[in-house]
Amino acid sequence: MAQLxxxxxxxxxxxxxxGLYALIALGMALIMxxxxxxxxxxxxxxxxxxxxxxxxFSFFGIDPYVSVFIAAPVLFVFGMGVQKYLLTPVMKxxxxxxxxxxxxxxxxxxxxxxxxxxxxxxxYRSVPVSYxxxxxxxxxxxxxxxxxxxxxxxxxxxxxxxxxxTIGLWIFLGKTDMGKSIRATSQDLDxxxxxxxxxxxxxxxxxxxxxxxxxxxxxxFIPIYYLYPALGKQFTNVGFVITVIGGMGSTNGAxxxxxxxxxxxxxxxxxxxMGWAPAGRFIIFVLALVFLPGGVASILRSKRLGK
Amino acid sequence: xxxxxxKKFLPLIIFIILLVVPFMGLSSYLMHILxxxxxxxxxxxxxxxLGGYTGQVSFGHAAFFGVGAYTAGILxxxxxxxxxxxxxxxxxxxxxxxxxxxxxxxxxxxxxxxxATLALGEICRVTAENLVDFTRGNLGIMIRERTWVDKTWFFxxxxxxxxxxxxxxxxxxxxxLGYYFVAIREDQxxxxxxxxxTTLYKTISLCISGVLTGIAGAFYMNYMGYIDPxxxxxxxxxxxxxxxxxxxxxxxxxxxxxxxxxIMVFLAEVIRSLPYIGAAHQxxxxxxxxxxxxFLPNGIVGDFGKLVGPVxxxxxxxxxxx
Numbered sequence: 150m151a152q153l154x155x156x157x158x159x160x161x162x163x164x165x166x167x168g169l170y171a172l173i174a175l176g177m178a179l180i181m182x183x184x185x186x187x188x189x190x191x192x193x194x195x196x197x198x199x200x201x202x203x204x205x206f207s208f209f210g211i212d213p214y215v216s217v218f219i220a221a222p223v224l225f226v227f228g229m230g231v232q233k234y235l236l237t238p239v240m241k242x243x244x245x246x247x248x249x250x251x252x253x254x255x256x257x258x259x260x261x262x263x264x265x266x267x268x269x270x271x272x273y274r275s276v277p278v279s280y281x282x283x284x285x286x287x288x289x290x291x292x293x294x295x296x297x298x299x300x301x302x303x304x305x306x307x308x309x310x311x312x313x314x315t316i317g318l319w320i321f322l323g324k325t326d327m328g329k330s331i332r333a334t335s336q337d338l339d340x341x342x343x344x345x346x347x348x349x350x351x352x353x354x355x356x357x358x359x360x361x362x363x364x365x366x367x368x369x370f371i372p373i374y375y376l377y378p379a380l381g382k383q384f385t386n387v388g389f390v391i392t393v394i395g396g397m398g399s400t401n402g403a404x405x406x407x408x409x410x411x412x413x414x415x416x417x418x419x420x421x422x423m424g425w426a427p428a429g430r431f432i433i434f435v436l437a438l439v440f441l442p443g444g445v446a447s448i449l450r451s452k453r454l455g456k
Numbered sequence: 457x458x459x460x461x462x463k464k465f466l467p468l469i470i471f472i473i474l475l476v477v478p479f480m481g482l483s484s485y486l487m488h489i490l491x492x493x494x495x496x497x498x499x500x501x502x503x504x505x506l507g508g509y510t511g512q513v514s515f516g517h518a519a520f521f522g523v524g525a526y527t528a529g530i531l532x533x534x535x536x537x538x539x540x541x542x543x544x545x546x547x548x549x550x551x552x553x554x555x556x557x558x559x560x561x562x563x564x565x566x567x568x569x570x571x572a573t574l575a576l577g578e579i580c581r582v583t584a585e586n587l588v589d590f591t592r593g594n595l596g597i598m599i600r601e602r603t604w605v606d607k608t609w610f611f612x613x614x615x616x617x618x619x620x621x622x623x624x625x626x627x628x629x630x631x632x633l634g635y636y637f638v639a640i641r642e643d644q645x646x647x648x649x650x651x652x653x654t655t656l657y658k659t660i661s662l663c664i665s666g667v668l669t670g671i672a673g674a675f676y677m678n679y680m681g682y683i684d685p686x687x688x689x690x691x692x693x694x695x696x697x698x699x700x701x702x703x704x705x706x707x708x709x710x711x712x713x714x715x716x717x718x719i720m721v722f723l724a725e726v727i728r729s730l731p732y733i734g735a736a737h738q739x740x741x742x743x744x745x746x747x748x749x750x751f752l753p754n755g756i757v758g759d760f761g762k763l764v765g766p767v768x769x770x771x772x773x774x775x776x777x778x
Binding site for chain 2: 185186187235238239242243248249251252253255256257258259260262263264266267382386389390393397422424425427428431432434435438439442
C-alpha cells in the first residue's frame with residue numbers, strides 16, 4: 150500500500166509540475182512557430198520575472214500571484230524591445246554560419262544571468278509566503294482512506310492559475326485577429342504575407358507574448374521554488390525539451406509535452422534519484438528525437454487526418 | 457620577399473618562432489596563457505570543421521572535451537597507467553562517441569541539431585556527476601604526481617597537437633572531402649541530389665571534430681592535473697566559448713580559430729584580472745557575442761575587408777578564402 154501511495158503522490162506532483170512546465174514551453178513554442186528560432190534565453194527571461202516578483206514581495210509585500218499582473222506586462226514590453234532592436238536587425242545580416250539568431254539568444258542569456266549575479270549576488274532566495282506549507286490531506290475528507298495523499302496549496306493554486314492562463318491564450322489565438330495572424334504566420338510565412346498579415350508586427354507581438362507567458366510561469370513558480378541567477382539555463386532546457394517532445398511550434402503539443410515531462414521527471418526523481426532527474430529530462434528528449442521526430446503534434450495531426 | 461612565398465611559409469615561420477619561445481625566458485604565467493591559446497585554437501579548429509565548413513552548428517562540444525578529459529582521468533584513476541595514454545586512447549573513445557552522437561543527432565537539421573548537441577553535452581555532465589563509482593562525481597579526478605612542474609614540455613606537446621591540427625584541417629578542407637563539407641553547408645538537398653552521401657560525410661566531419669576536441673580535453677587533464685564535471689562540461693565556459701572563439705576569429709577560415717583563441721584567452725585573462733568588472737566577464741562576453749553577430753558576422757578574419765579597407769583585404773583574401 151505504501152508503494153501505491155508513493156506512486157500516486159509522485160503522479161500528482163508530476164502532473165502539477167507538468168502544468169507549470171507547459172506554461173514555460175507554450176511561450177517557447179509560440180516563438181518557435183512564428184520566428185523559426187529557439188529562444189535559448191527563455192529561462193533567463195523567467196529569471197528576470199522571478200526577481201521582479203521577489204523584489205515586489207520584499208519591498209511592497211505584494212503577493213507573487215498578484216505580481217503576475219505586473220511582471221507579465223513588463224516582460225511583454227521587454228520582449229518586444231529585444232525582438233525589435235536585437236533579433237530583427239540580425240535577420241538581415243549575411244553570414245556563413247546559420248542560426249545567428251539562436252546564438253544571439255545565447256548571448257542574451259549570458260548577459261542576463263551574469264548581470265543578475267552581479268546585482269543580486271548568487272544567493273539562493275525564496276519568498277516566505279504564509280501559505281507556503283499548507284496542504285490538503287485526503288484523510289481530512291475521507292476518514293477511513295487506506296492511503297494518505299496530500300495536495301500542496303501553492304502548487305495547486307499555481308497549477309490552476311496556469312491552466313486559466315493557458316485557456317486565455319487558446320481563446321486569444323483562436324478568436325482574435327492578432328491570434329489568427331500569429332497562427333497564420335506560424336503555418337506559412339509567405340502565405341500569411343500574401344494575405345496581408347503584417348508579419349513584422351506579428352513577430353513583435355509573438356515574442357512579447359512568449360516572454361509574458363514565461364513571466365507568468367516565473368511568478369507562479371516563486372511560491373514553490375527558490376530563486377538564483379543561474380536558474381535560467383535549467384528552465385530553458387525544460388522549455389526546449391518540451392518543445393521538441395510536443396512538436397516544434399505546436400501549442401497543443403507543448404501542453405501535452407509539459408505534462409509528460411513533469412510526470413516523467415518526478416518519476417525519475419522518486420524511483421532513481423534526485424540527481425538523475427535532469428538526465429531523465431534529456432533522455433526523454435533524445436528518445437523523442439529518435440523515435441518521434443515530429444513530436445506529439447505529429448500524432449495529433451495523424452489522428453485528425455485519419456478520421 | 458615575395459608575397460605569395462611569404463603566405464605559403466607563414467604557418468611554418470610561426471611554428472618555428474613558437475618552437476624557440478620556451479628559450480626566451482618567459483614567465484610561467486605567460487607560458488600558461490600561450491598553452492591555453494594553443495589549446496583553444498585546437499578546439500576552435502575542431503569546431504570549425506563541423507560548424508564552419510560543414511555548417512552543423514554544435515552547442516555541445518563540451519561533451520567531446522569532457523569525455524576526452526575523463527578518458528585520460530579514468531585511465532589514471534582505475535587502470536593506473538599514465539594519463540598521457542589518454543591522448544591515443546581517446547581517439548578510439550571519441551570516435552565511438554561521435555558515431556553514437558552522429559547516429560542520434562545527424563538526422564536532424566539546423567537548429568534541431570544544435571539543440572540535440574546541447575542536450576548531449578548536458579547529459580554527459582549529469583552522467584559524470586552521478587556515476588560516482590566510476591568518475592568520482594563532483595569530487596573530480598586529480599593526478600597526484602605531475603609529469604613536469606616546468607611548462608616547457610607541456611608547451612611543446614600542445615604546440616605539436618595544434619600544428620598537427622592546423623595542417624590536418626588544411627589538408628582535409630583542400631581535399632575532395634572539404635568540398636563535400638562545404639557543399640553540405642551551402643545546400644544539403646542540392647548536395648544530396650548531386651550524389652553526395654550527406655549523412656556519411658556529416659558523420660565523418662563530426663568524428664574528426666570530436667576526436668580533435670577530445671585530444672585537447674585529454675591534454676587538459678594532463679596539464680591541469682584536476683578535472684570535475686563542472687570544469688570540463690560547462691555550457692557557457694566551454695561549448696559557447698568554443699562557438700565564440702570561431703565566431704570572433706571567423707568561421708570557415710584557417711586562421712579564424714587561431715586569432716579567435718588569442719583574442720578570447722587574452723580578453724578573458726584581462727577582464728578577470730580587473731577589479732569590479734571581473735565578476736561581470738560573462739556579461740562582457742555576451743555583449744561581444746551580440747556585437748560580433750550584428751556587425752561582424754564572419755569574424756575578424758572573414759570580415760577583414762570591412763575592418764581594414766579594400767587594399768589590404770585583397771592581399772588577405774587569397775590567403776584565407778576557403
